Amino acid sequence: MRYLSLLTLTALIVIGSVVAQAQDTTPTAAERVDNLKLQLLDVGAREESAKLRSEQLDEAMNPENIRRSLAGVGSTRPEELREQRRRELAIEKAQVTAELQQLALRRSQLESALATAQADAYHETAGGGAIVGNQISANRFGLPVRRLLFIGLVALVALGVCIAGFLMLRVASRRNTV
Numbered sequence: 001m002r003y004l005s006l007l008t009l010t011a012l013i014v015i016g017s018v019v020a021q022a023q024d025t026t027p028t029a030a031e032r033v034d035n036l037k038l039q040l041l042d043v044g045a046r047e048e049s050a051k052l053r054s055e056q057l058d059e060a061m062n063p064e065n066i067r068r069s070l071a072g073v074g075s076t077r078p079e080e081l082r083e084q085r086r087r088e089l090a091i092e093k094a095q096v097t098a099e100l101q102q103l104a105l106r107r108s109q110l111e112s113a114l115a116t117a118q119a120d121a122y123h124e125t126a127g128g129g130a131i132v133g134n135q136i137s138a139n140r141f142g143l144p145v146r147r148l149l150f151i152g153l154v155a156l157v158a159l160g161v162c163i164a165g166f167l168m169l170r171v172a173s174r175r176n177t178v
Contacts, residue, residue: 029120036114043110047103050096057093061086 027035059065066082066089075081 029117029124032117033121036117040110043103043107050100054096061089
């Protein structure tokens, strides 16, 4: 009898560890939607900052403003100083323009990913299986079908081991009593 309880305890530990390992840690579609919205807000804030800096650079590149910015600097060649300042501003303006282009591309990628995540979230809340990363999740548990099949197989094997152990113990106890 002691062997049976030891065998059952071992089977329960194995099943518990497999189920704990098989739990899906990927975020739900609603969590992905929230995360993408936060990223989209961040990109929007960075875009606004870059646009503001671009406008400031446009204003600073005005020849009169370049002259004013260098008014306190004494030089024997003020034309060269003004030209150097204009080049510095032009380089910075090109960098800001490139950053704005990258942010616009990132924004479009995030909007596309957000639309997909919102569709997944809709499917999850509608009770249907959601398609997440080319995996269909089970309706009730939110686990991928392959994992559910694996868990079922492990549980079936554990049950078989328990039954086999029980039968072996029963046969052994009959031999001892005869």
